[in-house]
Amino acid sequence: MISKLYSAALLGVEAFLVxxxxxxxxxxxxxxxxxxxxxxxxxxxxxxxxALKNSEYQFPMQRITVNLAPADIKKEGPAFDLPIAIGILxxxxxxxQVYDNSFIIIGELSLNGRIRPVSGVLSVALMARGKGIxxxxxxxxxxxxxxxxxxxNIYPASxxxxxxxxxxxxxxxxxxxxNKEELMSHxxxxxxxxxxxxxxxxxxRALEVAAAGGHNVIMIGPPGCGKTMLAKxxxxxxxxxxxxxxxxxxxxxxxxxxxxxxxxxxxxxPFRAPHHTISDIGLIGGGAxxxxxxxxxxHHGVLFLDELPEFSRSALESLRQPLESGMVxxxxxxxxxxxxxxxxxxxxxxxxxxxxxxxxxxxxxxTSYQIQKYRSKISGPLLxxxxxxxxxxxxxxxxxxxxxxxxxxSKDIRTRIEKAREIQLQRFIGRSIYNNAQMSRKDIEKYxxxxxxxxxxxxxxxxxxxxSARAYDKILKLARTISDLELKEEIQTAHIAEAIQYxxxxxxxxx
Amino acid sequence: MSRDFNLxxxxxxxxxxxRAYLIKNGYHILEKNYKVVFGEIDIxxxxxxxxxxxxxxxxxxxxxxxxxxxxxxYKKNKIVKVAQLYIKQKKLEKKYFRFDVxxxxxxxxxxxxxxxxxxxxxx
Numbered sequence: 001m002i003s004k005l006y007s008a009a010l011l012g013v014e015a016f017l018v019x020x021x022x023x024x025x026x027x028x029x030x031x032x033x034x035x036x037x038x039x040x041x042x043x044x045x046x047x048x049x050x051a052l053k054n055s056e057y058q059f060p061m062q063r064i065t066v067n068l069a070p071a072d073i074k075k076e077g078p079a080f081d082l083p084i085a086i087g088i089l090x091x092x093x094x095x096x097q098v099y100d101n102s103f104i105i106i107g108e109l110s111l112n113g114r115i116r117p118v119s120g121v122l123s124v125a126l127m128a129r130g131k132g133i134x135x136x137x138x139x140x141x142x143x144x145x146x147x148x149x150x151x152x153n154i155y156p157a158s159x160x161x162x163x164x165x166x167x168x169x170x171x172x173x174x175x176x177x178x179n180k181e182e183l184m185s186h187x188x189x190x191x192x193x194x195x196x197x198x199x200x201x202x203x204x205r206a207l208e209v210a211a212a213g214g215h216n217v218i219m220i221g222p223p224g225c226g227k228t229m230l231a232k233x234x235x236x237x238x239x240x241x242x243x244x245x246x247x248x249x250x251x252x253x254x255x256x257x258x259x260x261x262x263x264x265x266x267x268x269x270p271f272r273a274p275h276h277t278i279s280d281i282g283l284i285g286g287g288a289x290x291x292x293x294x295x296x297x298x299h300h301g302v303l304f305l306d307e308l309p310e311f312s313r314s315a316l317e318s319l320r321q322p323l324e325s326g327m328v329x330x331x332x333x334x335x336x337x338x339x340x341x342x343x344x345x346x347x348x349x350x351x352x353x354x355x356x357x358x359x360x361x362x363x364x365x366x367t368s369y370q371i372q373k374y375r376s377k378i379s380g381p382l383l384x385x386x387x388x389x390x391x392x393x394x395x396x397x398x399x400x401x402x403x404x405x406x407x408x409x410s411k412d413i414r415t416r417i418e419k420a421r422e423i424q425l426q427r428f429i430g431r432s433i434y435n436n437a438q439m440s441r442k443d444i445e446k447y448x449x450x451x452x453x454x455x456x457x458x459x460x461x462x463x464x465x466x467x468s469a470r471a472y473d474k475i476l477k478l479a480r481t482i483s484d485l486e487l488k489e490e491i492q493t494a495h496i497a498e499a500i501q502y503x504x505x506x507x508x509x510x511x
Numbered sequence: 512m513s514r515d516f517n518l519x520x521x522x523x524x525x526x527x528x529x530r531a532y533l534i535k536n537g538y539h540i541l542e543k544n545y546k547v548v549f550g551e552i553d554i555x556x557x558x559x560x561x562x563x564x565x566x567x568x569x570x571x572x573x574x575x576x577x578x579x580x581x582x583x584x585y586k587k588n589k590i591v592k593v594a595q596l597y598i599k600q601k602k603l604e605k606k607y608f609r610f611d612v613x614x615x616x617x618x619x620x621x622x623x624x625x626x627x628x629x630x631x632x633x634x
């Protein structure tokens with residue numbers, strides 16, 4: 001007898017529908033799986049056999065053939081265990097109710113018949129909704145993740161016997177429900193706060209501007225001045241995640257098996273700080289079956305690269321394209337996938353190998369050749385994509401112990417940033433641009449309205465500091481963001497002056 | 512010569528014991544030592560419309576492992592091939608099939624352990 005039911009497999013971040021056909025006929029006992037299964041799917045034969053026996057079902061000693069259609073896409077992972085087991089039971093007449101194919105079933109079986117969690121459940125739920133299949137049977141542990149998708153019924157499964165009884169309509173399982181408002185209300189809770197950082201008012205202001213306009217930042221300063229501390233607190237001043245953003249991030253974490261089992265939905269902006277020994281594949285993603293890299297795990301959040309010049313050249317250069325487009329396409333022999341990677345790059349570096357070049361008190365011990373070599377590790381095109389370049393000076397003892405040097409709390413800063421972002425969203429409404437950093441040349445001309453005084457100042461700066469055309473654009477973008485923060489329509493002199501300050505590398509002051 | 516004779520004797524005794532057990536349990540013996548050019552099946556028996564291909568394995572002692580452990584993938588493969596041929600020859604396609612193992616351990620010519628493993632392996 002033949003049975004057919006629906007399951008799902010992953011292709012990058014997207015899920016696709018897989019028909020699991022099970023045929024049980026007379027003949028020499030055998031158990032075969034066809035339809036390009038990988039090793040984990042092949043091994044499901046042993047899990048299914050043991051799970052059926054240990055759940056006190058008869059395992060038919062007949063010729064069993066399982067087909068996973070479409071047969072030309074490679075299927076991976078253990079999520080087919082449950083549909084295969086149920087398919088065998090249907091073919092074996094253990095299911096008394098007529099099975100009507102209104103379900104998508106996924107789950108890994110343990111040898112004793114319990115159902116174990118699988119990855120990528122959120123993508124499967126979104127696909128189910130897209131295909132109009134309204135019932136989804138998922139492992140108990142994954143139910144929370146799937147239930148964030150509206151409009152479909154999520155049935156949590158804990159073991160094989162239970163789910164067979166459910167399909168036989170002997171018991172009922174209430175569809176799993178998640179309160180989305182409550183879930184998203186935790187998004188503002190961070191364990192760190194901007195007021196933890198003493199002094200560094202300039203750097204804080206620069207980061208506020210960066211967060212308001214989505215600009216990338218490089219911080220240059222001696223060791224121990226607080227660069228890492230500042231970077232870690234950037235997610236706390238970024239505007240809260242919307243549900244859509246949260247779903248996008250959660251999908252990436254789910255397929256990477258990084259989602260927290262108890263709390264799988266990501267409600268906070270991610271902060272990723274990979275070590276500088278990371279490979280280019282680790283950074284942008286890859287592998288025979290491409291997995292998301294750090295830039296995708298930092299989607300809608302912050303990618304912090306500490307000790308930027310220590311990163312391998314190829315890793316840094318591979319960042320260039322994703323920084324522009326907000327996504328990365330990875331092509332391999334087996335398949336090519338696109339992962340979203342819309343992140344804010346925060347880089348930190350020392351001014352020289354010893355770290356004290358330009359320090360007013362401590363002597364730098366590097367030779368000029370060493371300094372030049374160290375700085376040449378960061379390429380021009382990469383630096384070009386970083387709008388804000390700031391120096392973070394060493395904190396003196398007085399500032400460190402002074403209670404008054406505590407800054408504003410993150411919540412206050414965030415309120416200002418949210419307002420500035422709102423203005424930008426209104427400005428670019430109906431276009432695929434969300435912040436000032438993404439403006440093109442044309443947009444800059446259109447929205448970079450300068451007051452007369454501001455215009456004079458910019459002209460002077462361009463001539464005196466010998467700034468390039470690119471620097472000119474960047475200064476106008478930054479000035480736009482600064483005036484947005486002050487809710488001004490026209491860019492004022494002060495805004496231009498501040499923007500010029502954030503281009504310290506153009507001034508050849510440091511690098 | 513005498514050692515070889517002894518081993519065979521154990522083997523035949525084992526198969527006799529196995530057959531007696533099967534008959535007692537309601538099996539109908541179809542063949543014993545069904546031999547073709549590329550292999551042999553010790554016993555072919557039938558019960559409830561299910562044809563069982565049975566490999567009998569006897570051991571004088573468990574010093575070198577259990578008797579059922581001595582059935583290698585190579586041996587399994589051979590049994591499957593012979594079974595396929597048998598089904599074709601006797602036109603048994605409409606029946607159910609099973610591969611069993613009967614494992615016997617002897618100690619000084621006394622039966623120490625007897626195991627009938629149904630569905631021991633599949634194709």
